[in-house]
Amino acid sequence: MSRNAWQEDRGNKDRSITRSGGGTMARGTATDVRPDTTHAFLVGDSMTGGYGTGGDILHDCTIAVDPGEIAVIVGPNGAGKSTGMKAIFGMLNLRQGGVRLDGEDITDLSPQDRVARGMGFVPQTSNIFTSLTVEENLEMGAFIRRDDIRPAMEQVFELFPILKDKRHQPAGELSGGQRQQVAVGRALMTQPKVLMLDEPTAGVSPIVMDELFDRIIEVSRTGIPILMVEQNARQALEIADRGYVLVQGRNAHTGTGKELLADEDVRRSFLGG
């Protein structure tokens, strides 16, 4: 008798080694929330985590921005938009998921190392050095650079001419809109490869807001991918190549800006009709 099971008549058709009752390999359904991260320049992938030892605030949340594009995160207050940004910048304890920059895993890097790798971040609050002059704010933005920073500073002044006039004034004495310009300018000083803005238009008038959006588009045209959180969802989605709606730390809707603006559900719950 051969010792080869395959040559016996029982072979692999032996039903005694399988569970009766039919196959389990049925076709499943995919979720409709499926952020595409294949081409992403910067991606926070399936992030789950929270502050310190507290509970999770992000739940399997994915945010990504493609090269040269503008990605916008919108959602109700407390949805975890800022938390998501901080997670991508390495200021959160991630329990699951990771962050990749240009295809490289940077989940373990400190925020400073991420700055050195070319990430720029403008936080939502206290995003300027109030007691330092505008110029010093910009200089500090370029702290990690050892080369000549004057061209970068000139670029920022070109983008925000008002800052040039106020360069010797303490940043804390500027108006809200001017402060946001300082904040964005500071982050641009490293000449980052990707820019993250947390509500850059918070607390500024509609006119200044439009202008800031124009400036942001201008920055984006230079090829810098931009990931930003916005409270003014409609305007932001209009300029967005990709939009994320976060609700309670989860991806609720994802799509191009236009898709989201057209989505009945999104309109009703987040855009006020």
Next chain:
Amino acid sequence: MEPLHALVTLANFVIVPAVAYGSQLALGALGVTLIYGILRFSNFAHGDTMAFGTMAVILTTWGLQSAGIGFGPLPTALLALPVGIAVAAALLLGTDRVVYRFYRDKKAVPVTFVIASLGVMFVYNGFTRFVIGVDDQRFADGARFLVSARGFRDATGLDEPLVIKSTQAITVVVAVVVVAVLFWFLNRTRTGKSMRAYSDNEDLALLSGINPERVVTYTWLIVAGLATIAGTLYGLDKSFKPFTYFQLLLPIFAAAIVGGLGSPIGAIAGGFVIAFAEVTITYPLKKVLGYFLPESLAPDGLVQLLSTDYKFAVSFMILIIVLLIRPTGLFRGKSV
């Protein structure tokens, strides 16, 4: 001539000593305020840091003197200063390594740091006394007077004398130089600006790639310099006694708080406010007023508002008034 005499008397007994004392307090308060602004705690060990640094200077001075090295008309202690600063810096950096860094890593609340600094204070305190003893030490040498009573009288022909001790003049000159260098460093250099940025907004400093450990190291180095210089100047002007340096903590903190904690300019202003208040209130003003007021109004008593034994009460009163009326201090530091 009466007002002139009053002015000379006032200068002799109030202005000159208060300017010198104020400079010493200002340098001390600058150290306290830098630590508060950057490391975010009130360093109770500052007085004893001054004592320790000064002790190192004194020991070096004695060494230089026995080797026959002097500094001409200037005190030998000035030559010994760099050594004292280096020793104090080593002590502070070592302390930071074994004590404060531990709490920094744990993100401890400021009060934990304050209590830790209290422990550090006792250790420094004991160590200084163990090495140099508890007694008064005089280590000033070189010329005693810049302006002597005799010289002033011969030069001006006034009845009232004016005396300026060389240690007082040296104190002011050194303080001006130190403050100028410090402000240049903080406002003009990359490292100095990064220290101010870190003090202003720690999180944003991190996001700008500023390394906090480097900022902390620079802070301790500067504090070592300020504390040793302040202590040495005080010791030259008065005398060195460990307990006095511990007591200096009160006027120094009062100066830092009056000026506004975290504000270097405030620390300097505060130092002079405290010094002038202390000297004026504890000095018998009879003679000065006697020159100013008409005979009939001339005061009977000494017009000494407080006995010198109570001089620390002056700092305390000013401190309380400021905390009640303007807790952020004259120059809007951080409120306590």
